[in-house]
Amino acid sequence: MKEIVPPPPPIVRNEHAEIRDLFSRYVVPSYGRFDLAFSHGAGSHVWDVSGRRYLDLGGGIAVCALGHANPEITEALVEQSRKLVHVSNLYYHGPQGRLAERIVKAVGPGRVFFCNSGAEANEGLYKAARKFGHDEGRHEILTAWNSFHGRTLAGISATGQEKVKKGFDPLVPGFRHVPFNDLDAAREAISPATAAILIEGIQGEGGITPASVGYLLGLRQLCDEHRLLLLVDGVQCGHYRSGEFQSFQRILSGVPGAEGFLPDGIAMAKSLGGGFPMGAFWLRETAHGVRLGEILGPGTHGTTFGGTPLGCAVALRILDVIERDQLAAHVRSTGDWLHGRLAGLADEIPAVVRSARGLGFMQGIELHPREEIPGMAGSDKPASMQAIHRLHEAGVLTIPSGNQIVRLLPALNITRSELSDGVDRIAAVLRGFA
Numbered sequence: 001m002k003e004i005v006p007p008p009p010p011i012v013r014n015e016h017a018e019i020r021d022l023f024s025r026y027v028v029p030s031y032g033r034f035d036l037a038f039s040h041g042a043g044s045h046v047w048d049v050s051g052r053r054y055l056d057l058g059g060g061i062a063v064c065a066l067g068h069a070n071p072e073i074t075e076a077l078v079e080q081s082r083k084l085v086h087v088s089n090l091y092y093h094g095p096q097g098r099l100a101e102r103i104v105k106a107v108g109p110g111r112v113f114f115c116n117s118g119a120e121a122n123e124g125l126y127k128a129a130r131k132f133g134h135d136e137g138r139h140e141i142l143t144a145w146n147s148f149h150g151r152t153l154a155g156i157s158a159t160g161q162e163k164v165k166k167g168f169d170p171l172v173p174g175f176r177h178v179p180f181n182d183l184d185a186a187r188e189a190i191s192p193a194t195a196a197i198l199i200e201g202i203q204g205e206g207g208i209t210p211a212s213v214g215y216l217l218g219l220r221q222l223c224d225e226h227r228l229l230l231l232v233d234g235v236q237c238g239h240y241r242s243g244e245f246q247s248f249q250r251i252l253s254g255v256p257g258a259e260g261f262l263p264d265g266i267a268m269a270k271s272l273g274g275g276f277p278m279g280a281f282w283l284r285e286t287a288h289g290v291r292l293g294e295i296l297g298p299g300t301h302g303t304t305f306g307g308t309p310l311g312c313a314v315a316l317r318i319l320d321v322i323e324r325d326q327l328a329a330h331v332r333s334t335g336d337w338l339h340g341r342l343a344g345l346a347d348e349i350p351a352v353v354r355s356a357r358g359l360g361f362m363q364g365i366e367l368h369p370r371e372e373i374p375g376m377a378g379s380d381k382p383a384s385m386q387a388i389h390r391l392h393e394a395g396v397l398t399i400p401s402g403n404q405i406v407r408l409l410p411a412l413n414i415t416r417s418e419l420s421d422g423v424d425r426i427a428a429v430l431r432g433f434a
């Protein structure tokens with residue numbers, strides 16, 4: 001009789017579970033993560049470790065300006081890494097000087113400091129504001145409610161959201177919050193200690209709210225009257241996300257009397273390095289008769305990794321690609337089209353979608369509160385999270401912004417047909433909740 005040999009057990013390697021296990025044991029649990037583990041990407045698609053493909057409409061939270069595994073970014077990384085990766089800021093090198101020039105040309109006369117993140121870029125602005133006000137005994141910075149400025153101690157102190165501050169007091173003194181887009185509130189809040197006002201051009205974490213034309217122009221005038229610095233956090237809304245280099249340029253484009261508008265400082269990061277960690281801040285050449293661009297003199301500010309040859313070479317290549325492929329115009333026209341399609345969802349599925357908000361490739365789908373959406377009543381998770389989980393099942397990545405907003409921050413080079421596919425899938429998911 002033939003002996004029956006049982007087959008060997010299949011080698012089941014559940015990579016997803018292995019990764020989850022490593023995180024649960026060794027990684028600080030400071031993030032609420034979705035249950036997805038990714039292995040690779042290409043353009044606006046990413047694949048999880050079991051080979052499932054997703055359309056990435058979150059763009060790594062506005063970071064992956066040219067999508068995933070962009071061959072030109074890879075080429076810039078490889079080319080520059082063969083020459084020089086790092087030398088420290090004790091010396092000069094070409095890429096940092098050239099990148100600073102490009103940023104100045106995109107904004108206006110001024111100077112640029114390079115750092116490694118958005119929080120750090122804002123830190124530089126706080127220090128510039130303190131230095132600016134120092135000899136007059138002024139140090140205070142007004143920021144907006146619902147703003148987000150990063151997770152360092154000064155960052156959470158500047159951020160106008162209680163949830164980021166809880167448990168970390170005492171906070172850094174000298175920040176006060178005022179309602180966003182409310183010029184009178186800003187005017188009334190100014191004290192003899194105030195040195196600067198800091199706002200996002202489009203609030204990102206606070207629900208995709210663009211600054212209004214009147215607010216931007218009014219704040220400029222207010223700052224001029226009171227000798228304050230007007231600072232803009234462009235970390236999320238900058239770098240062509242709105243269709244112009246900075247969102248205030250898009251918001252004010254074509255507005256009579258706004259041609260000469262410039263803030264006194266701008267923070268940048270996220271898309272700047274397209275995934276290579278980089279931040280920067282721009283300071284205006286002169287503000288209120290002070291040479292602001294030179295206010296942080298030798299020895300006053302610094303960071304080891306700021307503006308490395310490698311990071312700057314990548315950022316320069318990204319700017320080249322954006323310019324060559326006319327991605328700013330693409331973001332403007334396709335962003336308008338996208339906004340129209342998302343606004344259409346509010347008409348089509350009014351039981352679920354309240355409105356569409358945003359500019360360019362920074363768009364939010366505002367849902368009703370969970371309790372008011374028929375298909376969401378069974379769970380106590382916020383509406384945005386319920387939608388986003390269901391979208392994962394449908395193969396689409398999006399990002400929550402608060403409890404009611406599903407945020408889209410796609411790569412600047414995403415195609416209209418990819419976006420259209422994404423909106424179709426979003427529509428199908430949201431219809432399911434009606």
Ligand SMILES: *Cc1c(COP(=O)(O)O)cnc(C)c1O
Nearest residue numbers: 117118119148149150204235236
């Ligand atoms: C993400 C973000 C920051 C913080 O940037 P990090 O790189 O995470 O430090 C600051 N401001 C805004 C508007 C942001 O969106």
